Amino acid sequence: MKKLLLFALILLQAACASYSGSGLVVDASGMDDVMRIMGEPRMQWDEADGARRLAYPRGPMGVHTYMLLLGADGKLQRIENAMEPKTFRRIEPGMHQDQVLRLLGPAEPSWNAYFKARDELVWEWRYCDEWNKLARFDVLFDATKEVVRSTMTLREQCGTENDC
Numbered sequence: 001m002k003k004l005l006l007f008a009l010i011l012l013q014a015a016c017a018s019y020s021g022s023g024l025v026v027d028a029s030g031m032d033d034v035m036r037i038m039g040e041p042r043m044q045w046d047e048a049d050g051a052r053r054l055a056y057p058r059g060p061m062g063v064h065t066y067m068l069l070l071g072a073d074g075k076l077q078r079i080e081n082a083m084e085p086k087t088f089r090r091i092e093p094g095m096h097q098d099q100v101l102r103l104l105g106p107a108e109p110s111w112n113a114y115f116k117a118r119d120e121l122v123w124e125w126r127y128c129d130e131w132n133k134l135a136r137f138d139v140l141f142d143a144t145k146e147v148v149r150s151t152m153t154l155r156e157q158c159g160t161e162n163d164c
Helices: 002-016 031-038 097-104
Strands: 043-046 052-057 065-070 076-081 113-115 120-128 134-142 147-155
Touching: 031 052, 031 065, 097 134
Parallel strands: none
Antiparallel strands: 043 052, 052 065, 065 076, 113 120, 120 134, 134 147
């Protein structure tokens, strides 16, 4: 019975979290508001200027990763969906893994792969492309140096119903 009650409380807490941050107000909402509305971030980084970047990936079923930036004053500066081609174009060969994480947020662990013969680590994100079709964006790392080797975008091949 206790396990069932705990499970119900977890579901209730998850249901209260906002998917995209609706309800947050730029230049007004603070960290307490973000945590109340979006929940605990999956990753966060302190920026050199005192700002804080928060990552909210919505996979594996969702196709968005919301990146929130709180200024040095603790107020929300912006919310962006990182799963867009304009962000993917910023990924370049030679970038380190941490730089990729700061732009895209964490990839879904079950979609990542290591290829021993090539000493290559592949991180994968799913997103909606410009035609509202499911697609995958892969970043291929030289696993020894942990730097980007290349990137690749593929359209999902999951039948005729692959709209987002």
